[in-house]
Amino acid sequence: MTTIWTGLAIGAVYALVAVGYNITMAQSGIFNFTQGQVMVFGCFFAWFTMVDLNLPWWGAAVAGAVVCGLIGLLVELLAVRPVVARHGAHGHALLVTTVGAFVIILGALAATWGRTPKSLPFFGGSETVTLLGGKLSPVDLWLVAIAVVTALAMHLVSGRTSWGLSGRAATDNPDAAKAKGVNVTALRTTAFMLAGALGGLLGPVLAPKVGVSVSIGVSLTIYGFVALALGGFGSYLGCLVGGAAVGLVQASAGRYFGAEYPPLILFGLLVLILLVKPTGLFGHRGLRVV
C-alpha cells in the first residue's frame, strides 16, 4: 500500500504538469513546452519567498501565482504569438521557440539561484500518516487532493464556462471560431497565463516534494507529457488517470525491478500509446498531436 501511495503522490505531480499542458492544448491547440520548467520556477520562487523573505505559505503561493502567470504571459507574447502570426500554429518554428523559452527559464534559474539543489520543508509538517495500511507524508496527501480538485475544477471550467467552450471551438476549427467572433488570441494568452499561474500557485506544495533544483525540469516535462499522452490530449480527467498510471509504474517498477527500469518501461509505454491510440485513453479527436 505504501508503494501505491507513493505512486499516487508522485503521479499527482505529473498529473498537475499534465493539467498545465492541457490548459493551453485545450484552449489553443498549442503544446506549451515550458510548463514543467515554469513549475520548477514556482518551486524556486516558493523557496525564495518562504526561506529568504519569510512569507507564509499562502503568501508565497499567491506571489508565485502572480509571477508565474506573468511568465506564462511573456512566453505567449514573445515566443508564441509572433510565430503563430507568421507560420501558423503548427509549424516547427513554434517548437524551436517554445523549447527556447524552456531553456531560457532553465538558464535564468541556474544563473540566479545556482545549480546546487536546495530544500524547502513542507509547511504542513513531516509527521508520517498511515492510511489504509500504507505510509505517506502530509505533502503526499495534499498533492493527491490538489491534483484531483484541480483536474475536476478545470474539467468543469472547460465544459461549463464560455471561456472553456469557446476554447474547444477554437481548437476544433480556428477559422470557424474566428468567424463566429471568438477571440482566439485572447484565449491563447489567458490559457498560457492560467497554466503559468497554476505552476506558481503550487510552488509551496511541489517544492517540498520534488526539491528545489534545476535538474528536475526535464523529468517533470517528460513524465508530465507521458501522463498527458496516456490520459488523452484535451481531457483533464484523463490527466489524473495518466498521472496516476505514470506514478504507479514508476513506484512499482522502481521497487520490484530496479532503478534502471522505470524510464525504459515508461518510454515503451509512451511510444506504444502514441502509435496505437494517438489521442490517448480519453482524448478527443481534434487534438491529435502526432
Next chain:
Amino acid sequence: MRAPRILVAAATAMTVAAGTACGPGTDASAPSGTGPGGKPFKIDVLLGLSGDYAPVGKAMAQGARAAVAVINQQGGVFGKPVEINVIDTAGDPVQAVTQARKLVAGGRPQAVVPGMVTADIMATAPLLTQAKVFMATHGPDPRLNDPKKYPYLFGTTYLRDQMATSLAAEFTAKGFKKVSLITAEKSGSVGAQTIKDVLAPKGITTNIVTVPVTAVDATSQMQQALDLDPDVLVLDSYGPPSAAILQARTKLKPATPTYASQNFSSGDLAQTGPVSAYAGVRLQSLSFAVKGHQTTQTPAFKAFFDAARQQAGGKLEFSMNTYVVTYNDVILAAYAAKLANSTDPAKMTAAIEKASPAQIPYFLGPVNFSPSNHYPSFGPQWWAFTGYNGMDNAQIVPAQP
C-alpha cells in the same frame, strides 16, 4: 611548382620561429630539475570555475590558495614563494584535455592538479603521464592508484575501499550481518560495489539499491532496501538524490539503525534536510570534518582551518572535504619538490614514496605512500562516526548522544 615551394618554405620558417619563440620563454622547458635558485615553483591547478560545478570549483580554489599561504609561511619551496595557476575546465573533460594539452605544449609543467571531478581527471591523467608530469590529485577512482600506469601521479584522498574498511570495522563491532545500502547513480554506484566487496569477506552481506539521479521520490527504493529486513541501513548517495532519500526515511520511519557513509556526509548536509531528519542517523566522516575531534586539535589542522577561512572570506560554506582535497593536492606537490630539491618528476616521486609524516607536517591525513601505493591509507584514527546537530564552518556539529 614555384608557389607551393615558397609556401612550404614559409610554413617551415614560421613553425621554427614559433618553436624558438616559445621555447626558452617558459621555465619548464629548461633541462629537468630546475632546482634551488631557479624560478619559483609553480603548480597548475585544473578546476571547474564555471559551468555546473562552478560554486564547488571556487571553494576548491580557495582550498588550494590556503595551501599556498601555509607553505609560503613556512618559507616556500627552493627558498621562494610557491605560485599556483588555477585554470578553468568547466568540469568538462573536453575542456580539461584541451587545457592539459595547452600546458604540455608550453613545456613540461612542474606539477599539476589534473582536474576537479573524476571525468576530468580520468581524461587528463593519461595525457599528463605521457608527458611525464608530476600530479597530485584528489580523484577517488581506484583505477588511478596504479603506479605502473601512472608513475608520477599521487592521490591525496582516501580511496573508496578505505571508507568501506572503516564501515566494515564499525559494523563488525556492532554485530551487523545484513546491510541494505541506498546509493544514487553517478555519484556512488561504483563506490557501493566497493563497499559490498570489502564487507563480504567479513561475513557481511550487502544489498544495493540505486536511486536515479533525477528521482524526486525515493520511497520505493527505501522500501526495497527495508524489505530484506536488514540489520543496518546505509545511505551512500551524493547530490540531489540525497534529499529524496532522507525524506523517504523520514516518511517510513524505519527502526533499523541507519548510517550515512562519507560519500553522503561530504555532501551539503544542511541543504539535504533539517536537523530533525537526521535523528538516529550515524554519519561516517573524515575525522577532521567533525567539530572538536582530536585530529582538529593539531597545529597542521589549525593552520589549514585559519588559512582556508581567510581565503573564503571568513566562513566556510561547503563541506570540509571540498576545501581539504585541493589543499592537500597543493601541499603534496609542493613538498614533493621541496623534499626532492628538484622538479624532476622521477625524483619528486621517489621523495614522496619515501616521505615520513614528519617530513610533510601540513598534509591533512596519513603520509604512508610507497612505490606500490600512491594513495595515502586512512586508518581508523582518520574516521569518525557521529550524530548530526547542524554545521559550523564546514564542520559537523556532533549530536549529544
Next chain:
Amino acid sequence: MSTRQRLSALALDTPAPAIAAFVLVALLPLFGLAGHWQQQLALIAIYTLICSGLNLSFGYAGELALGQVAVFASGAYISAILYQHGFTDILGGFAVAVCLAAVTGLLTGIPGLRLSRWALALVSFFYVLLVPELLKLFESETGGTAGLAGILAPTFFGWPLGTTGFYVVAVVVTLLWMLLQRNLIVSRFGQFLRILSASPTLTESLGGSVYRLRVQAYVIGALPAGLAGVLYTYLTGFVSPEAFTLHLLIALLAATVVGGAASVWGAPVGAAILVLGPLQLKSFEEYSTLAYGVFLVVIGTAFSGGLAGLARKLRDRVLPRPGPQGAGDGESAADLSIPGTRMVVAGVEKSFAGLRALSGVDLTVEPGTIAAIIGPNGAGKTTLLNLVSGLLPADTGRVELAGRELTGLRAHQVSRLGVGRTFQTPVDLGSMSVLEVVESGRFRKGNLGSLSAILRLPKYHRVREADRKAAVAALSFAGLEHAAAQDAASLPLGTRRLLEVVRSVAGEPSVLLLDEPAAGLDDSELRELGMLMRRIRDAGGTVVLVEHNVPFVMDVADQVFAMELGRVIAAGPPEVVRRDQRVIDSYLGRRGRREPADHELDPRTT
C-alpha cells in the same frame, strides 16, 4: 560565358569556396597552429558533424528529432569499447560507428514514422534520460557511470596518429561528410525533404513515400553523429555518460539554428560559434544556457534562416543569380509527351463516421479529353479526387487506369503509376525556385537515385539533365519560363495555381486531376489556364477537373459530370448537362452565392 561569370558560378553554385576553406583549415598545423587550437578546431569539426545531422532531420525534413545525442553516444562508446579490445584503427572505428549509427538512427527514428511535431520532439527528449540507463545496463562493457578512460592514441592503417594527424583526419572526415550531404541536399531526395517539411500530403502525391523519406532522413542524419562520436572519444581519451547531457543537446540545437537549420554550410558556422564564441568567456559561462534559449527564441521568431539565411539574402542582393541554363534555348512544347490513359471509376462509395460522402460513383474519362466535375458543396467532388489519388481509401468500388487497378494503393504508389494532381491551396515551399518546384513534378518517375546523387555518378547528371529539360519545357508550355529562377513563394497566388498545374504536367501524367484550379484567378489568368489545359488535352492528356466556375467549365470541358449528395446525377457534353433540369435545380440555379468547400483535404494540415 565570360571568365567572370564562370568564376561567380564556381563561387555560387559549387562548394569550391567551402572546400578551399576546409583544406586551408586542415593545413593550418603547417603554419604553426598550436596543439590546443587543433583541439578546439577538432571539437568544432565534431559539433559540425552533429549539427549537420540535425540539419537533415530538423532543417530539411522539418521534424525536431533529437536522437542525435544517443547516436553520438553510441559512436563514442563503440570506438572506446573497440579500443579497449585492441582495435585502435580510427578508420575501423568510423566504419563500425557508422553501421551502429544507422541502426541507432533507425531505432530512434521508428517513433518518428507515426509521430511528428510535439510528440516526436518529446519522445526524442526522452533519449537523454535513457542513455545513462542503457549504459548502466551494459556496465561490463561501458564501464557504467565511471566511464572508460585512457583511449589515447588511435592508429591509421597501423600508424600511430599524433595530435596533428588526428586533427587532419577530423577536418578531412568532416569535409567529406559535408560534401556528401551537400550532394544529397541538392538531389531529388533533398528536394523531397523540403517538400515533406511543408506538406506530407503533397510529398505523397508527388510519388514520395513519407515513411520511407522520414526513415532515410533519420538514418542518414544519424551517420555524422556516429562519426562525431568516434572523433570525440579520441579527442578526450575518455567517455562517460556525463558527456551526453541535455545541456549538450540544447547547445547543439542552438548552434544548428544559429548557423541556419536549412543550410549545409550553416553547421560549421554554428559549431564554430559554439566552441569559440563569446559564451566560452568565463564571465558569460553562467549565462550560457540562458543565451542558448534566447538564440532559439529570437532566431525562431525573427530570422528563421539563421546566419546562413542572412548570408543567402545578402548574396542574392549583391550577386543576382544567373538564370538556369537551358532556359529559352529553343525547346518547345512538342518535347513534352503527355501519354494520357483511360480512367475508370466504378461503384465507388465512401463514408466518414457514418456520413455518406460518396454513394456509388461511376465515371469514365478518355485520353485526349477534359472532364469536369461540378456540383454543390458536399457533393463529394474533392473526396472523389482524394480517393482516385490514393489519399483516402475507398469503402467499396474500384478505380482503374488503363485497365490497371489503383484501388488500395497508397498515394505515392498511385502517383508513381501516373496520376498527377493539384491542390486547392498551393503549398508554400519556402525558398524553392519556380524551376525547382516544377522539377519536383518529375520525381515520381524513376527512383530517388540518392546513391548516384551523393557520389555524382553519370546517371545522376543524366537524370538531372532530363528533369531540367522537362521542367523548362513544361514552363514554356504555360509561358512561365521567364520566372524560372524566382522564388516560387514570391509569385502572385494566381500564378502559383498555374504553377501547380505546370508541376503536374512536367511529370508527364497519365491522368491529371485538378482541384479548383480557377478559384481566385482573374480573367487573363483564367484565359491562360484554359489555354494550358487545352494544350495538355491536345498533347494527349487525360484531364479531370473539379471546379465551381461554371462558365469556365462549360468553356473548356469536353465532358461534364454533375454530382449531388455523393452520386453523379448527370453526365455528358457541357451543353447537355447545362440544360439538365436536375442540375439546374440542385446546383446551377443556386450559383452565385459561394460557400467555402467542406470535406476539402487541405494539404497543409494532414
